[in-house]
Amino acid sequence: MRILVIGGGAREHALCHALSRDPAVTELHCAPGNAGIAGVATLHPVDAADGPAVAA
Numbered sequence: 005m006r007i008l009v010i011g012g013g014a015r016e017h018a019l020c021h022a023l024s025r026d027p028a029v030t031e032l033h034c035a036p037g038n039a040g041i042a043g044v045a046t047l048h049p050v051d052a053a054d055g056p057a058v059a060a
Contacts (some may be wrong), residue, residue: 008030009045010052012038020045 023046
């Protein structure tokens, strides 16, 4: 399963950390993310409020 988490705060960090331990998750991405999330997910530097940019 490929997952994209939108945001870069503590909640998103906790969510990404939990998802990274799930064997069903094959790809984990976060937009925009933060330095802590970078250890468990691929970051995408987009504005989370810009829907078309996130969808691209």
